[in-house]
Amino acid sequence: MRRLRRALFAALAAWILFSPGLAQLAGIELPFVRPWIMFKDVGIGVLKGDFVATSLNGAEVRLTPLQVLGRSRYPIEAQPYRFENRVFADKDVKRFVADYCARQEGRIADLRFEGRVGAGPSWRPLVVGGLCERA
Amino acid sequence: MSEIARSVDPLTRAPSGSPLCGSPPPLLREGGKGPQFSSPACGGGVERSETEGVARSALKAGAGLIDRLGAEIETIALRQGSTRAAALVRIIIALLILAKWSEEFALFRADHIGLIVLSPIYFGAALLMLAGFRTKAAVFAMSLVLGLLYFGYGKLGGVHEWAHHHCYMLLAVTALLNGAPCEKSYSVDRWLALRRAARQGCDPPAERGFTWAQRLIVLQMGALYFWTAIDKTEPYFLNGQRLERIFEWAYAGHPLYDVITAPPLLAAASCLVVGLEYFLGYALIAGRMKRAAFVIALGLHVLFYWLLKVDTYSATMIALYLLYADPDRVHRAIDAMHGRAA
Numbered sequence: 305m306r307r308l309r310r311a312l313f314a315a316l317a318a319w320i321l322f323s324p325g326l327a328q329l330a331g332i333e334l335p336f337v338r339p340w341i342m343f344k345d346v347g348i349g350v351l352k353g354d355f356v357a358t359s360l361n362g363a364e365v366r367l368t369p370l371q372v373l374g375r376s377r378y379p380i381e382a383q384p385y386r387f388e389n390r391v392f393a394d395k396d397v398k399r400f401v402a403d404y405c406a407r408q409e410g411r412i413a414d415l416r417f418e419g420r421v422g423a424g425p426s427w428r429p430l431v432v433g434g435l436c437e438r439a
Numbered sequence: 440m441s442e443i444a445r446s447v448d449p450l451t452r453a454p455s456g457s458p459l460c461g462s463p464p465p466l467l468r469e470g471g472k473g474p475q476f477s478s479p480a481c482g483g484g485v486e487r488s489e490t491e492g493v494a495r496s497a498l499k500a501g502a503g504l505i506d507r508l509g510a511e512i513e514t515i516a517l518r519q520g521s522t523r524a525a526a527l528v529r530i531i532i533a534l535l536i537l538a539k540w541s542e543e544f545a546l547f548r549a550d551h552i553g554l555i556v557l558s559p560i561y562f563g564a565a566l567l568m569l570a571g572f573r574t575k576a577a578v579f580a581m582s583l584v585l586g587l588l589y590f591g592y593g594k595l596g597g598v599h600e601w602a603h604h605h606c607y608m609l610l611a612v613t614a615l616l617n618g619a620p621c622e623k624s625y626s627v628d629r630w631l632a633l634r635r636a637a638r639q640g641c642d643p644p645a646e647r648g649f650t651w652a653q654r655l656i657v658l659q660m661g662a663l664y665f666w667t668a669i670d671k672t673e674p675y676f677l678n679g680q681r682l683e684r685i686f687e688w689a690y691a692g693h694p695l696y697d698v699i700t701a702p703p704l705l706a707a708a709s710c711l712v713v714g715l716e717y718f719l720g721y722a723l724i725a726g727r728m729k730r731a732a733f734v735i736a737l738g739l740h741v742l743f744y745w746l747l748k749v750d751t752y753s754a755t756m757i758a759l760y761l762l763y764a765d766p767d768r769v770h771r772a773i774d775a776m777h778g779r780a781a
Contacts, residue, residue, distance in 0.1 A: 306517065313516040313651045316615075320659050321724070324666040335594045338607050340666035343747075347684025350691075370692050377692040380748060383600055384688050422684045426675040 349390025353419010405436035520766030526624035531758040533569035571626020585610040605752035620648025665720030679705030
């Protein structure tokens with residue numbers, strides 16, 4: 305019993321201390337190995353910057369992504385990966401602004417975005433125009 | 440570990456002369472059965488003797504290290520102490536599990552056959568674990584339920600909310616509590632044992648047991664800090680950009696957005712968090728600088744709770760620091776709080 309307890313302790317201690325290295329250093333992802341990567345994906349697909357709406361007479365108005373969505377905050381009570389307006393590719397920006405463009409139809413000449421989007425380990429620059437143009 | 444090794448419980452103290460008492464490791468004893476080295480005078484010249492000298496030193500150091508490690512494992516695995524800290528953790532973890540999953544398991548929400556079946560097992564195990572009645576069986580059943588939630592639903596079934604790090608910590612701690620005598624204090628089981636002892640005219644059962652599982656929980660906490668610090672030791676975290684992304688999600692539209700997302704503040708906070716996590720990883724795994732670790736960890740986890748949506752994570756980690764303290768010290772502190780002499 306003494307030996308068993310000692311062996312069990314040593315095995316569990318080694319597993320607890322070193323198993324995360326399998327995923328985090330060797331890149332071996334197994335369902336029963338817990339890598340201690342926390343909050344790493346939070347903010348992926350989130351826009352940071354300004355939308356620039358050009359009116360029919362040429363005046364420009366700068367809007368935050370939240371203003372374009374018509375929200376005061378992101379839905380922080382839910383998990384970030386459940387947010388349906390995340391931007392992974394440039395075409396996703398059109399989906400992001402679809403409701404805004406529908407509301408502003410006939411009142412703006414152009415809508416473009418100038419800023420960054422959460423991608424990979426950090427951000428990626430994102431400048432895209434003609435967002436309200438119909439395909 | 441060495442602090443624990445120094446404070447060997449009298450019940451498990453090894454006899455004088457054993458490896459636990461600091462005698463030379465067997466491999467290094469004179470005349471022992473350890474490796475034999477030829478003398479430089481026996482041939483090979485100066486170069487060979489130098490090589491042999493280095494090899495001998497390395498072998499001695501390696502053997503000494505393995506021996507010390509074995510002795511430490513022996514000490515920790517067989518150490519006994521008060522069961523009050525483990526019992527308090529059992530109660531707090533049961534409450535956190537109830538806080539985390541009860542709504543999902545309430546019958547009006549559980550509309551999937553698996554959840555309907557699991558629902559009474561979940562509530563039964565959680566409440567028994569909380570009360571400490573049939574504690575061993577309750578903790579075991581709860582470990583199975585949490586394992587199913589994390590691995591089955593979370594990892595394989597795509598319910599990502601149940602595969603988060605805070606869920607894993609609740610699972611890991613509950614699973615490890617199976618090895619802790621957490622039923623011996625603050626439980627209905629203890630109350631029944633006391634009544635039985637009184638009926639039979641025996642002394643009250645001691646609130647003591649093996650503490651190896653508690654030590655494993657502390658190692659789990661240390662590993663968490665260490666590996667998360669490893670993950671964050673990269674330019675994009677240290678320059679504040681990863682934190683900026685997290686705060687963009689959490690604070691966009693907030694009145695304090697401009698202050699909280701100021702780049703110099705984010706970079707400084709990122710570096711500080713990584714530094715503190717390395718420190719806590721070291722302090723918990725090595726069992727050193729406990730007072731500083733308590734204060735820093737409390738501050739850090741309260742800050743996480745205040746700034747971000749961390750669910751049960753901070754509360755779990757703060758509660759687990761009860762196990763980082765010496766179990767007998769926790770026992771004496773509780774006695775002192777009740778006005779009883781230690």
